[in-house]
Amino acid sequence: MEEILRAEKLKYVHSDIRGPIFEESNRMRAAGIDVLRLNTGNPATFGFGIPASVKNALLENVDKAAAYCDLRGMPAAREAIYRYHLGKKLPNINNEDIFIGNGVSELVTMALTALLNAGDEILIPSPDYSLWTNSAYIAGGVPVHYICDEQSNWYPDIADIRSKITSRTKAILIINPNNPTGAVYPKEVLQQIADIAREHDLIVFSDEIYDRLIMDGVEHTSLAELCPDLFCVTFNGLSKSHIVCGFRCGWMIISGNKEKGKDYIAGLVALAAMRLCSNALMQLVIPAALADNESTQQMLVPGGRLYEQREACCKALDHIEGISYVKNKAAFYLFPKLDVKRFNITNDKQFAFDYLHEKHVMIIPGSGFNWAQPDHFRIVMLPEPAELTRAMNALGDFLSTYRQN
Ligand SMILES: Cc1ncc(COP(=O)(O)O)c(C=O)c1O
Structure with a gap:
């Protein structure tokens, strides 16, 4: 039986937001593990309502x-x-x-x-x-x-x-x-x-x-x-x-x-x-x-969900040694940098899998955004502030001992 192959033009096509890390999170959920998924900018899945x-x-x-x-x-x-x-x-x-x-x-x-x-x-x-x-x-x-x-x-x-x-x-x-x-x-x-x-x-x-x-x-x-x-x-x-x-x-x-x-x-x-x-x-x-425009604006000012979630996420990240970031001015994404020397990270996908397995939080590594170095990842800041803070504290805890080999 001859194998059916994908077209050549799909050779480099990858959508990591819904790729292998996402599939792994599905397997974990099916096994009864509560995974917090910070992979897609999909506000309705985090309790945001239609105006x-x-x-x-x-x-x-x-x-x-x-x-x-x-x-x-x-x-x-x-x-x-x-x-x-x-x-x-x-x-x-x-x-x-x-x-x-x-x-x-x-x-x-x-x-x-x-x-x-x-x-x-x-x-x-x-x-x-x-x-x-x-x-x-x-x-x-x-x-x-x-x-x-x-x-x-x-x-x-x-x-x-x-x-x-x-x-x-x-x-x-x-x-x-x-x-x-x-x-x-x-x-x-x-x-x-x-x-x-x-x-x-x-x-x-x-x-x-x-x-x-x-x-x-x-x-x-x-x-x-x-x-x-x-x-x-x-x-x-x-x-x-x-x-x-x-x-x-x-x-x-x-x-x-x-x-x-x-x-x-x-x-x-x-x-x-x-x-x-x-x-x-x-x-x-x-x-x-x-x-x-009003219903969108309400989310973006102090007291609004998107604003407060960003503040909570950044505040928690500030306590993590080995992470730096440029605060976002728009949307609900942050693309922090990892001190790869400190954590010995050479493979950002591995880092994402390890964090997922240990802390049950899913983020997407920089390579999913065609970033060539293994030193970044994206956080979707859509959960409520308390949940985001918990996830970032878990990241700090994870990184305090993490060394990739
Ligand atoms: C920069 C950018 N462009 C386009 C899209 C796709 O949006 P749509 O839901 O309209 O297909 C997204 C979705 O996340 C995005 O971030």
Whole structure:
């Protein structure tokens, strides 16, 4: 019997958030062990509720969603998205430039499938949210990782980006606010990225799914605002800001110099048409959700869950020798650094497995985010403060004797 093999293009595809460590946590749970899973940014699994605005819109409009809708998305939903991005100063946009998808995930795959030929390169941050790297491989392209610099608040390293541009580089991606670092990029940094894209005629992708989840009064600028002369695609969605990851509701919006991307847009339309439309029921809640910034904001200020969870997590980490971190300004992720010499860590996956087995807490090692050194891991700060503190104290206890061999 001949073995059935996966396609070559899947050779480097890995989704560690739901990979072997996750499977091990499933086995442990099946054996009756209570595992705290800090692997996915999935707020509803930690007791965050859907805002009333979203729930009401869903119930009130349910009868309007039975049919396939426009391949780009329902007009009312696109109008709300258009107005939102107009508020963020995206240049040269209209409703026709918006594609609604079953989550940002589906749209990233479409955006790269429509763009990349074999060997075409796209600049992707390291650490990244692995969806992007995986989608580049599946599209037949080559993800080329540029470094985000922990010494500079995890901002993209401009010199590193420049050094990685070749004649095959077609596009550059930023994730801002970032997963897994929680960084928010200032205008000066974005301006430098726009300058590079301009110099090298690159398409600009900006994943901004966390732009409504910012703390400490930090301002968010959409990269597209600074690129009126470039072809830009901005990604956003409701999964995180409105606690509806399971609804699968995201969008992308094309801005700037759209003329030069006419053929690419026709490719996007062809892909969008293949899947007929995205989930219509979820599109019906977009206007109500985007009108309700309040329920998201409440989580981000002192007394709000996301704010207090971050504070509790950082406070507990401060007591652990051999761990350092840059405090996140957005989202609910932290990407701490391990003193690998002290713990003799050479394999970050092993570290994650060992912590899971000993303390029953699951984190994802840096390699799951295409980070090349074995010295980082990501914490999802979604449990209540007391539970997070317990998990971090357990980490401190674990590390007090841990030495990898
Ligand atoms: C940076 C980033 N982009 C995209 C996504 C995917 O979001 P969606 O639920 O809209 O598919 C995530 C999910 O965690 C993410 O962190």
